[in-house]
Amino acid sequence: MNLALRMLDRTGLLAVIVVFWAIFVVFADGFLNRVTIFGLSRTVAVTAVIGLSQMVVLGIGQMNLAVGAIGGMIGVFTGWLMQSVGLPVWAAVIVALLFAAFVGWVNGIIITKTGINSFIVTLGMASVITGLVFILTKAEAFRDLPDAYTSFGKVPWVELGWLELSPLIFIAVAIAIVMALVYKRTTFGRWMLATGANPRAAELSGVPVNFVVQATHALSGLLAGAAGIMIVSRLGSALPSIGENWLLPSFAAPIVGGTLLSGGAVAVFGTLLGALLIESVSVGLTLMNVPSFWIQLFIGLVLLLAVLIDRARTVAVARGQRGVRQTPAGATSG
Amino acid sequence: MSAVALHQASSSRLQSLANKEWAWLAGIILLMSAVLTILEPNFLTQFNFYVLLRGIAVTLIVAYAQLMVLVVGQLNLSVGATGGMVAICTGGMMEVWGLPTVIAVALGLLIGVGAGLANGLLTTRTGINGFIITLATASAFTGVTIGLNDAKPWYNLPKRFVEFGQGRIGPFPYIAIVTIIVGILLWVLFERTLLGRQILAVGGNQRAAELSGIPVDRILVIVFVLSAILSSIAGIILMARLGSAQPSIGSDWLLPSFAIPIVAGIALSGGSAPVINTALAALLIALIDNGLVLTKADPYWIQFLLGLIILVAVGLNRLRAVREAKRTTAS
Numbered sequence: 001m002n003l004a005l006r007m008l009d010r011t012g013l014l015a016v017i018v019v020f021w022a023i024f025v026v027f028a029d030g031f032l033n034r035v036t037i038f039g040l041s042r043t044v045a046v047t048a049v050i051g052l053s054q055m056v057v058l059g060i061g062q063m064n065l066a067v068g069a070i071g072g073m074i075g076v077f078t079g080w081l082m083q084s085v086g087l088p089v090w091a092a093v094i095v096a097l098l099f100a101a102f103v104g105w106v107n108g109i110i111i112t113k114t115g116i117n118s119f120i121v122t123l124g125m126a127s128v129i130t131g132l133v134f135i136l137t138k139a140e141a142f143r144d145l146p147d148a149y150t151s152f153g154k155v156p157w158v159e160l161g162w163l164e165l166s167p168l169i170f171i172a173v174a175i176a177i178v179m180a181l182v183y184k185r186t187t188f189g190r191w192m193l194a195t196g197a198n199p200r201a202a203e204l205s206g207v208p209v210n211f212v213v214q215a216t217h218a219l220s221g222l223l224a225g226a227a228g229i230m231i232v233s234r235l236g237s238a239l240p241s242i243g244e245n246w247l248l249p250s251f252a253a254p255i256v257g258g259t260l261l262s263g264g265a266v267a268v269f270g271t272l273l274g275a276l277l278i279e280s281v282s283v284g285l286t287l288m289n290v291p292s293f294w295i296q297l298f299i300g301l302v303l304l305l306a307v308l309i310d311r312a313r314t315v316a317v318a319r320g321q322r323g324v325r326q327t328p329a330g331a332t333s334g
Numbered sequence: 335m336s337a338v339a340l341h342q343a344s345s346s347r348l349q350s351l352a353n354k355e356w357a358w359l360a361g362i363i364l365l366m367s368a369v370l371t372i373l374e375p376n377f378l379t380q381f382n383f384y385v386l387l388r389g390i391a392v393t394l395i396v397a398y399a400q401l402m403v404l405v406v407g408q409l410n411l412s413v414g415a416t417g418g419m420v421a422i423c424t425g426g427m428m429e430v431w432g433l434p435t436v437i438a439v440a441l442g443l444l445i446g447v448g449a450g451l452a453n454g455l456l457t458t459r460t461g462i463n464g465f466i467i468t469l470a471t472a473s474a475f476t477g478v479t480i481g482l483n484d485a486k487p488w489y490n491l492p493k494r495f496v497e498f499g500q501g502r503i504g505p506f507p508y509i510a511i512v513t514i515i516v517g518i519l520l521w522v523l524f525e526r527t528l529l530g531r532q533i534l535a536v537g538g539n540q541r542a543a544e545l546s547g548i549p550v551d552r553i554l555v556i557v558f559v560l561s562a563i564l565s566s567i568a569g570i571i572l573m574a575r576l577g578s579a580q581p582s583i584g585s586d587w588l589l590p591s592f593a594i595p596i597v598a599g600i601a602l603s604g605g606s607a608p609v610i611n612t613a614l615a616a617l618l619i620a621l622i623d624n625g626l627v628l629t630k631a632d633p634y635w636i637q638f639l640l641g642l643i644i645l646v647a648v649g650l651n652r653l654r655a656v657r658e659a660k661r662t663t664a665s
Contacts (some may be wrong), residue, residue: 063465110645114648114649114652115652116602116648116649116652117602119409119465120592120596120602120644120648121645121648123588123589123592123641123644124641124642124644124645124648125641125645126641127589127637127638127640127641127644128638128641128642128645129641130637130641131634131635131636131637131638131639131640131641132638134632134634134637135632135634135635135638138632139634247469248469248473251466251469255466261462261463261466291481291484293476293477293478293479293480293481293484293485294477294481295477296473296474296476296477296480297473297474297476297477297478297481298477299473300470300471300472300473300474300475300476300477301470301474303466303469303470303473304456304467304470304471304474307460307462307466307467307470308460308462311460311461311462
């Protein structure tokens, strides 16, 4: 039952993407253009990592409203490390990622030590972080970044005839593969899902719930930071405004992909597909000369539809299993 | 869960707690006013008081819009989006259709009711967390706000309407009249009416409320509609104050809408509605903002401080709840 539903989900989402692509190929001029597809491979990559950053926290039944704030801060921090400190690219990226994980870990520490709702803690932290970024940078961007770094996000990697893909999409897919392995093969992955399914039960069966919550928020911070580093290499400059509009896609990608809001079940590759759907729709509608405002309305409606399906699915699963909870270990859909 | 049980076990204790909150807020406000009076000669001027009250008149209603749903343990991310959409629609009806102020405002409020019904019905019918529903509807509402006039404001609003929005008697802006009426009505709602008691009961313990015969789903829909009406009122009076219907109205309301009720000491689990303390908290936050402006500090400090205030306020509330719980078990 569960497996059949999951298969239906994934094929359902794929079918929706195929339908949209068919519509855009016919009606949107230049959708299958090499430039469009290359652009899509760059935006989908960043949105997917933003979605994964939210997905890991949704998996433990919490949320992270600071995904955008952390991404923006790490983008600017990376720019500062390269431009002002003069670190080589690899060193700047490593230091920035460690700092991103640290900030996420601080979120987790505040949540576990005080027992306050993750929504409020991350809302407050997001405001503190963004405020600090703007105070420290005086709203100025870092623009003198090393060529090796900015060309990475601008130059295609794979060129097969008309098909050009950005290296960023390969990074996103690699991250997704690692995440899927973490959930499928490691104890920590099972702990995260067990905590999300039922923290009390997880605690009783020996899962170190507080540690899991802290580590998951650190992981979320790390992924948000990765998304920030990726987008700076794409834009070619580290703008403090990065991350301001990440809230909606961060929830939309994993939820459209089939991640349960209630926690305990994640969809890693579903999140990739969710990001692909959102970005394809944005690009397609833009090419069809639909004003960007209506695109925002449309994405809101897609998210709404996705949560309604999510709900129907949860009810169906509950009925199929006669009220027995899903076993957390089997709840990963790859 | 334990917080809910605690709330029910000792509502009189909570009462005294709320009183203490009141004294704390008033004390900090007095202290801040004294400091600002000494440091900034411009603080104690009639015009500065007008600026202060003009800001509070809007943000307090925004805070009440969020308070309304926090009372039942829900969140509303579409407060700003609803306010913006209603402002643009009302302004459009005034400029394009030339409708008289009263009719345009009434229709605008009706649009707000529609937005609230959408949030409420989607949340109750599907059982999905209000957070996600309102995140999605907020995006849709913002799409309408910006799409309706291609992100351009409406400038030709009725003269009397704008005069009301910008006029004042001494330091007292006309629009504050609306805010005071809203505050009194909310106080009456929660302190004196059956509906208010039912809303508090649903917030305190939904299951218990259901078992005692309260129509929980209907109450939740009403709460979302009231929240949307309050958002709409805030949007309309801000439009009157600005003298134009800007599509950016509401885009920066998210943070203050949560910060003010939290500083007022609201229980995030639901079940408390500190109407008066929320007004004091709005004044406190406006004073901080005012102080930053008067001392010509970097405007980004307000965002940093609001976030810090949220964290400190919830931390203190939490600490006190834990202490209370210990004291109750000890005695």
